[in-house]
Every structure is written in structure tokens, then in C-alpha cells.
Amino acid sequence: MPAVAPSEFPPPFDSADAIGPPTDPAEERIEVGVAIVGGGPAGLACANRLMQLLEDEPELTEKLGEVPVAVIEKGKVPGAHLLSGANVDPSALERLFPDLPPAEWPPVYQEVTKDATYFLTPGKAFPLKPPPPNFRKEGTYTLSVSKLGRFLAEKAEEAGVYILSETAATKLLVEDRIVRGVRSGDRGRGKDGEELGNFEPGSDVIAKATVLAEGTIGHLTYAAYDHFDLHGSDPQAWELGVKEIWEVPKPLDRVIHTLGWPLRWGPKYKEAGGSFIYPMGEDKVCFGLVVGLDTTDATFSVHDALQQFKTHPFVKKIIEGGKRVGWGAKTIPSGGYWALPKRFSVPGMLIAGDAAGMVNIAELAGVHYAMHAGMHAAEAIVESLKNDVDSVNFESYDAAIRDSEIEKDLYRSRNMKQPLTKGLIFGGMMGSAMVATKGAFPGGHWKVEDNADVPVEIGRAAEKYPQPDNELTFNKLDSVFLSGNATRDDAPNHVRIQTRVPREVAQTWVSMCPAQVYEIPEEQLENGAAEVDVHVTASNCVQCGAITAKGGRLTLPEGGDGPLYQET
Amino acid sequence: MAGILVYALHDDEGDFNKNSLGAISAAAKLAAEVGGEAAAVVVGEVGDEACAALGNYGAAKVYRAKSVPEGLAQPIVDAMAKVIDEEGFSYALFGGGLLGFEIGAGLTARLGAGVTMEVTEVKVRDGKLVAERPILQDSQIADVGYVSEPGIIIGRLNAFDIEESGGSAEVVDVEVELSPWSTKASMVQRGEQRGADVNIEDAEILVGGGRGLGAAEGFELCEELAGAMGGAVAATRAVVDAGWYPYAAQIGQTGKTVAPKLYLAAGVSGAIQHKVGMQSSENILAINKDPNAPIFEFSDLGVVGDLHKIVPKLTEAIKAKKGE
Numbered sequence: 001m002p003a004v005a006p007s008e009f010p011p012p013f014d015s016a017d018a019i020g021p022p023t024d025p026a027e028e029r030i031e032v033g034v035a036i037v038g039g040g041p042a043g044l045a046c047a048n049r050l051m052q053l054l055e056d057e058p059e060l061t062e063k064l065g066e067v068p069v070a071v072i073e074k075g076k077v078p079g080a081h082l083l084s085g086a087n088v089d090p091s092a093l094e095r096l097f098p099d100l101p102p103a104e105w106p107p108v109y110q111e112v113t114k115d116a117t118y119f120l121t122p123g124k125a126f127p128l129k130p131p132p133p134n135f136r137k138e139g140t141y142t143l144s145v146s147k148l149g150r151f152l153a154e155k156a157e158e159a160g161v162y163i164l165s166e167t168a169a170t171k172l173l174v175e176d177r178i179v180r181g182v183r184s185g186d187r188g189r190g191k192d193g194e195e196l197g198n199f200e201p202g203s204d205v206i207a208k209a210t211v212l213a214e215g216t217i218g219h220l221t222y223a224a225y226d227h228f229d230l231h232g233s234d235p236q237a238w239e240l241g242v243k244e245i246w247e248v249p250k251p252l253d254r255v256i257h258t259l260g261w262p263l264r265w266g267p268k269y270k271e272a273g274g275s276f277i278y279p280m281g282e283d284k285v286c287f288g289l290v291v292g293l294d295t296t297d298a299t300f301s302v303h304d305a306l307q308q309f310k311t312h313p314f315v316k317k318i319i320e321g322g323k324r325v326g327w328g329a330k331t332i333p334s335g336g337y338w339a340l341p342k343r344f345s346v347p348g349m350l351i352a353g354d355a356a357g358m359v360n361i362a363e364l365a366g367v368h369y370a371m372h373a374g375m376h377a378a379e380a381i382v383e384s385l386k387n388d389v390d391s392v393n394f395e396s397y398d399a400a401i402r403d404s405e406i407e408k409d410l411y412r413s414r415n416m417k418q419p420l421t422k423g424l425i426f427g428g429m430m431g432s433a434m435v436a437t438k439g440a441f442p443g444g445h446w447k448v449e450d451n452a453d454v455p456v457e458i459g460r461a462a463e464k465y466p467q468p469d470n471e472l473t474f475n476k477l478d479s480v481f482l483s484g485n486a487t488r489d490d491a492p493n494h495v496r497i498q499t500r501v502p503r504e505v506a507q508t509w510v511s512m513c514p515a516q517v518y519e520i521p522e523e524q525l526e527n528g529a530a531e532v533d534v535h536v537t538a539s540n541c542v543q544c545g546a547i548t549a550k551g552g553r554l555t556l557p558e559g560g561d562g563p564l565y566q567e568t
Numbered sequence: 569m570a571g572i573l574v575y576a577l578h579d580d581e582g583d584f585n586k587n588s589l590g591a592i593s594a595a596a597k598l599a600a601e602v603g604g605e606a607a608a609v610v611v612g613e614v615g616d617e618a619c620a621a622l623g624n625y626g627a628a629k630v631y632r633a634k635s636v637p638e639g640l641a642q643p644i645v646d647a648m649a650k651v652i653d654e655e656g657f658s659y660a661l662f663g664g665g666l667l668g669f670e671i672g673a674g675l676t677a678r679l680g681a682g683v684t685m686e687v688t689e690v691k692v693r694d695g696k697l698v699a700e701r702p703i704l705q706d707s708q709i710a711d712v713g714y715v716s717e718p719g720i721i722i723g724r725l726n727a728f729d730i731e732e733s734g735g736s737a738e739v740v741d742v743e744v745e746l747s748p749w750s751t752k753a754s755m756v757q758r759g760e761q762r763g764a765d766v767n768i769e770d771a772e773i774l775v776g777g778g779r780g781l782g783a784a785e786g787f788e789l790c791e792e793l794a795g796a797m798g799g800a801v802a803a804t805r806a807v808v809d810a811g812w813y814p815y816a817a818q819i820g821q822t823g824k825t826v827a828p829k830l831y832l833a834a835g836v837s838g839a840i841q842h843k844v845g846m847q848s849s850e851n852i853l854a855i856n857k858d859p860n861a862p863i864f865e866f867s868d869l870g871v872v873g874d875l876h877k878i879v880p881k882l883t884e885a886i887k888a889k890k891g892e
Contacts, residue, residue: 467860475862477839481821489805489815489822537809539822 003296003455006505006551011496013553018223021175022183024204032162033064034381035181035207036071037169037220039078041145041367042353043213044152045096046374047071051159053382060382063389064208069161071153072182072205074168076560079149080484081215081543083243083330083568084367085276085288087112087140087255091405092371097155107147109281112137114254118314120261125314128259133435134363134416135257142255142278145367146565166560172212172220172349173204174227178392179348181206182220187558191490208389209381210349213374216331217545218355219556228346234338234448236357238331238549239273242302242514243288245280245326245567246319252279257364259428262308262464263291267423269461270294270454275309276364277318285318286326286568290364292334293451293549294421297459298507303329303514304465307473311466319472327479328568329514331545334361335448337407337414344401347392350377360409362416362431369406376400412439418446452551456508476516480540484564485515487539491561495541497552499534505551506532512550515540570604570695573657573718574627575648575671578610578638580758582618586770587663589625590728594690595661596626597731601692604658605629608737609648611636616739623737625730630737631655633744639758641670642750649678650744658717659697661690664725664769672722683720684712688727697721706844725769726827726848768817773799774828776819776846777807780835780856780875784812789879790834796886802826804842820845834875838863855879 022029034050036043050069054061061068075081090102103111115138117131153163164184171183181204188199212221216238225231256277263271273291280286289306309315332354333339339357344350352358353370360366380397401407416434420427433441468475495517497509509518517540524532541554542563548554572595577585588608595606607629608622619630633647648660648671660675662668669685676683684699688709691698699712699721768774775794777787790801803813805820819826821841831849836842838854838861846852847866854867855875864870871878 470862470865477841478862481840481844486821489809489818537806 003457004502004504005453005455007452009498009501009505011553013496015223015226019172019174019227022173022204029204029206031065032070032207033068034209035205036211036213038213038215039071039073039149039153040082040215042370042374043071044156045371046211046378047156047161049375049378060386067162071163072167072169073165074559076564077165078153079146080564082145082149083328083565084145086143086145086367087137088143089368090141092368102141106151107143109142112140112255116254117257120258122261137255144567146568168556168559170556172224179210181210189492193492211377212351212355213353214355216333216354217548217554221351221355230341232339232341235450236333236335236339237448237451239290239292239334240302240331240546241288241290242306242329244324245286246322247283247325248285248319248322251282252285262305270296270421272420294454296456297461298456298504299459299462299511301511303476308465310472326567327482328565329542329544333357333359334417337410338448343398345394345397350394350397352377358406360413362413415446451549456504480515483542485542487561489539491558493536493538494555494557495536495538503532506534512546515542517541570602571657572599572606572659572661574608574661576608576610582614587665589730591661591663592625592627593731594728598690602695611644611647612638619739620736623735624732626733627737630739631742632739633742636744639755640753641674643746644671645674645678646746646750647744648675652718659719662722664723672720676720681718681720682714685722686724687721688724725825768800768802769824769826771800772829773797774802774831776802776833776836778804778836779806787813793879793883796883804836833863834879836863837861
């Protein structure tokens, strides 16, 4: 079997199409003070912080107009598209609402008091003692980010923020290399882009400052990277996490991370990753498997590997007698320090959170960085507009990020993930040495490889996946249903790929996608053709973003489409 | 009086809608339990006999508003609001269907009433009606009671079964003055829905075709079988998406919800997105070559085999039995 890199088959997509000047006549444009794209931890922390600061700045508030702060969110509600572990460092919660102790935040389940890390073999679990320092989670708080989105949106609305849900920001409005706002997407188009009876055109939203807080795989963010030449020294890379929530008869008393099985540890597979198992109060647990998207076996599927993971006696014991109540999938930027953009602001615009790759993958941390970044952005915007409401210079934000823990932490762990793709034993030793020396050993710059440049070939990963029994293990479509996704079938396809590709590339997409968006026609599967067609069922998409990592391009669906996560 | 008022929809030929008749039957049964009467509202020029015949389904009275046009929501809201107001009904019950949804919603707004949509069952608790409504993608059932009168209950399609009891209803003509806004829209044309010859929601026998048919031509097998059994043909999302069959026939989460007496699934894998649209069928028979297909987990009878061989034989056998 030949090995072929998906990047040889680039998607029919030009990021320049996502950038342009305003087109609506002046009187039809929607004017806001600050436009925030994305109602996640970064965007909503920014919105809340802005309102706090504006309370002391009546003059500036007046100048920002009728809508001082607007959050544009493509999900049905803020939180609908959010998914994370998550154990969250409380520093951002404490900074945003100092009067509300972290334990009392509604999205928080509990403080982490015990943690453990295990190495799994097919039938056994060996505790790692002491646990690797990067997995020490004591003092963090377990929370649900989809609940966090809802809570922060509620707080923001109380403070006077306009939340525009079910609205996709499809175009970055740029004039003379200054960002002027965003254009919202059309609604009510049919499969071939035709206008249906309920068609509503998008609008130009003009803002004094635009904050891109789009999260992982930012549609406008990456277009802006191209347009403003912001790409970091290495390409961004991603891991894909698939997560389930279970109601269980007995509570879990600790946070668990596992390494090893069902991932294969030979360097040729590049199956770098692991699992997390977190308690969610008295009656629920969540767990997930997170694996780098540079795997080489085209049949490798994180969703199915997670199903396999549940059949391990160690895991089975935790969820025994329980019931699956939630499922979801999301990519996580894992390029770390080397993939950070050159700048975090350009005239008129700031980038915050996962969109800017502010994730410390070695420590599985990102939510608090996103919130801190959002707050820094708010502070820089108010600082700048206070002196001159037409100022488009937000460079003080860059300085704040460079001085913050975000950049320091990412620098410390800058090389920790890369060695893991060279196999667990070498990678694990190297990673531990780096953690122990706070990144000083061996130092230097370990290159991050573009996920789509890694050649893929048909392997044997799929042979081990269990047949779904609908009690412990489930297929992809059942899972998509549980995500709350009920996207209409005649929505335009928002996934850009080449639809005639070598079997290896097609199989990679089929297996990788946790939502069964890609399919190879049955007769081509059977006749062994070297080149096959890829059929795309875009309405299944839960917008995890993996296709962008693996050689295609996820664009924005119609606002409101996609999953409706409740507690992920 | 804890009476229940039902809207009885009819077509241009004067035939009453199956869902309306089911709602009347359900109302009659519930009214008996709470010590009241079920009545129906009929609009347009419907004959005495046809109105009185609603008694066969349990209506004690039929209020007929001859001057009110059929098919548009607001004029019918005028009629129902007047009857509820003057006769003091405690509940209004609607069978499924878009017009019922719209009238029910309009009536709710007009009367400042409480409403429950997508109701699958109504029961009596402490002398009051409680509506059951599936929530969270049908994974849970919510019981909804009413704190004020009237309570508006809008059923899901096929939620209420027709029961014939014999009997005849008293027909009362009512004069309704239409609100100014009710005459702003007029009916241009009433017709069957989007390209379908048969309304699959009303069919008692459905043959559902899935990807296992192999190609668009496979639907000919389904059509022949449905023809022989006197049923209609339905389809899964995947085959509609592939252009093998029209959207009007799509069953499931993003299509229609059906509950026929017999659902024969040919080459349907039974993904949950399809299941939620047909799981309340009385009998489910599945033919699939994959013994692990999820459909076998919720079918009453499963046949593992090649539908291209089985379906034609089945068609032949049914024709032979019917002596055709």
C-alpha cells in the first residue's frame, strides 16, 4: 500500500474569499462598539470584562453607541458548540468575578482533590507513581464548558451585552488593511446555494474593535493569518478529542489520566495521546480520548478507539451500571508556542484563546488561558479607545500576552508534545525530562509538523474496534444524535474537500470523522479501486474541525446548525 | 363544564382529516373521565349529515361556522375563540398538522391561554387534563398540566387513534364575526403536499426504502410491494440525499414522523435519526442483509437476507393471496 499525504489534495477554498471590504450601503450597516466573534470562554470573558470596565467610562460607553458590545455566536446558544475536559485553573474565574468563589460558579462540579495517572495495557492498568507533573490537577476545578458558555452569556446579557446567537461571522471586513468588523452569513439557502422561501441575507457588522475568539479552527482567524501574514514559525497542529458523559451509580473520587492502550505506541503509528476520566459531581463522570491528528493509519478513528477504551476492565468498572447521556467531539490546537501567531493584534482586530492557539497541550490546559486572553483584550481595547475612540491600535494587547502566564507556560512546554510522535517510550522520557527541567532540557526548537503532511496508509487499527452493542459501545450516528445535532438536510455543504482522491486519503477522512460525514460508496469499497469518491453528508457535522487539520477545510455552516451540546 | 373542543379539519371534498377524527375520539374519552362533553368546530359549507356523523367518533355537539373559510388559521381562531368564550370550554384539543399548530398557537395568543405542543398522549389527573410531551429529542417525557382555563393541547401527528363509537352529534350553527385582520389573507389554492402522490403520514401501511436498495431503481420494488398491499412508500435520509426518492417521503429526525399499522423496512439500517420518525409504528418488519443492522433491535420481525430476492417474492405472494 502506498503512503500518501492528504495535503497533496488541497481543498477548493481560498481564504481570500473570507476577507473583503463592507458591501452593504452605509445606512444598512449594523454599527456596534466592539464585535466579538465567538461565544466561548475567550469571547465571553472579553465581553464581561468590557462591561465591567465601561462602567467606569461613561463617556466612552456613550461613544460606542447603542450596542457597545456584541457577541456573534454560530451555535444555537452560547455553549452549544463548546466541548472540553475540563479541569480548569481557577485564576481566570477569580479574576473575572472576584466576588464569586470558583466553587460557586454554576458550571463548576467540584474542586479536584485527588489525581492519578495510569498506563494501560490491553487488560491491566498500572499506576504511574508519582504521576507525571504535567497531569497534576489538584487545585483545579472540574467544569463543563458548554455550561460555562451559557453562564457567561447570561452574565454578559445582564450587563448589557448583545448576544447574537445562530449567527455565523463569515467574512472579515477589511479596508486599507484595517479590520472594520465582520459580515454575518446568509440564512435560508438551499443545497445548491439557491435562496429558499425563508432566505435572509447577512449584514455587515461594523465595529471599533473586532475580537476573534472563534476557538479551534477559526474560519476568519486563519483567513486573517494569511491576509496579515501572522503565521507563527511552525504550522498549527491539532489533536482530536471525543468525549462522553455517563450517569453512573457511584461517584468518582479522583481525576484520572491514562496513557497507552488502546493507542499503539510504535513510532510509525504516531498515535500520541491519552484519555481523561473526570468526576462530575455525585452521579456523573465524563471521559474522553484525545489523539494527535498526525496519525498514519487511515483506519484509525478516535471515536471507535474511545468505544474500545470503554471495554477495558479499568474503565468498565467506573461506568458499570451507568448510562451514556452525552457525546461530543472537538479538535484542540496543539502546536503550542511555535505555532502562536506572530502578533495577536492587527489594526482594528485582536485574537484570543484557542483561535490564537493558546493551549498548553502538555498540561491539557486552555480554558483559563482563553479567559485571561479575553480579559486582556478587553483591557487593551478600553485603554486604547478611551484616548481616541477611532484608534485602531491594540498593540498593548500583544505586550500583555507576551508578559502573561499564557506565553510563559507555552514557552516552558514548547517542545513537550513533538517527541511523543516518535513513540511513547522515547517521547515519554523526553517529555518527562522537559517537564522536570521546565523546558530547559534539551531546549531549542523541535519542529511541529503539519498534520496534513503526514503520509497515511491503510492499516489495521479498525480491526480491533468493537461492534457497537448500544449499551457500552455506540456507533457514530447514534452519537451524533446524542449531540443534539438536527441540522436540516438541504443546508448548503460547508465542508470543502476534493471529492475524488486516493483511497488512503478518503479512508482517513471516513475513519477520522467522529460524525460520519464522509463515506466511500459501497461498490468502490469492495472493488478495491485506487481512487475513490468521497460522499459528504454535511448535516451530520458537529464542527470538530478535524477535516481542516487533515487536508480539507471546514467553513461556517448556517448559524444555528451543528450540535447542541448541553454539558460537554 | 369541563368540556373539550376539537377543531375538525376537512378537505375540499368534505372528508374529515384522520388526525382530527383521532383528536375527537381522544377528547370524547377524556371528557367522559372528567365529566364533560367533547365537541367539534367545523367551518365552511359542510352538510348536516357529515357534521352529525362526527358523533360516530365521540363528538356530542358540532359547532358549524358556515361563513368561516376552511384552510386559514385566523378566521378559525375567531370561530373557536367565540365558541370557547360563549360555551365555556375548559380545553381545546388539536390533532397534528400544520394548520392545527397554527390555529392552536393563534388561539393561545388570543385567549392568553396555556399551551402544550407536540403532545403524544393526554391523561387525567385529579379531574384535570395532563398532556405528555416528549422533550430533549424524545429522550424524556414531560407531564404538563394547566393552571388556568382554557388549556390548549396540540397533538403530534398520529398521536390520537380513531375510535368509532356509533352515535350522532347535535349540529349547532354559529355566526362568527371575523376580526379585521382575519380577512387580510385569502386562500388561493389548496393542494396535496410537495410532490407526493400519497400522504405518507396517513398511510396505514408503509414500505420504507433505504440505502440497501442499491440504486434509485430499487424503489420500484418498494412501489410494487406497497401497491400490492395498498400502502405507500417512504424513504430514509440517505436515499433522499442521494436523489433516489423525493424529500416528501423522508422519515426521521429531519423528515416526517409516521406511525402506520405496518412499517416494512427494506434495506434500512435503522439509524436513530430514522428510528425517531417511525418507532411508534404498530408493527415493524425489517429486511436487511446485515444481521448487525440496528433496525433488528426494534423490529417485531426481522429477515436477514437479500431484499432484491425477498421483496419481489413477497409482492407476488400478496398478489396471489388477494387473487390478483
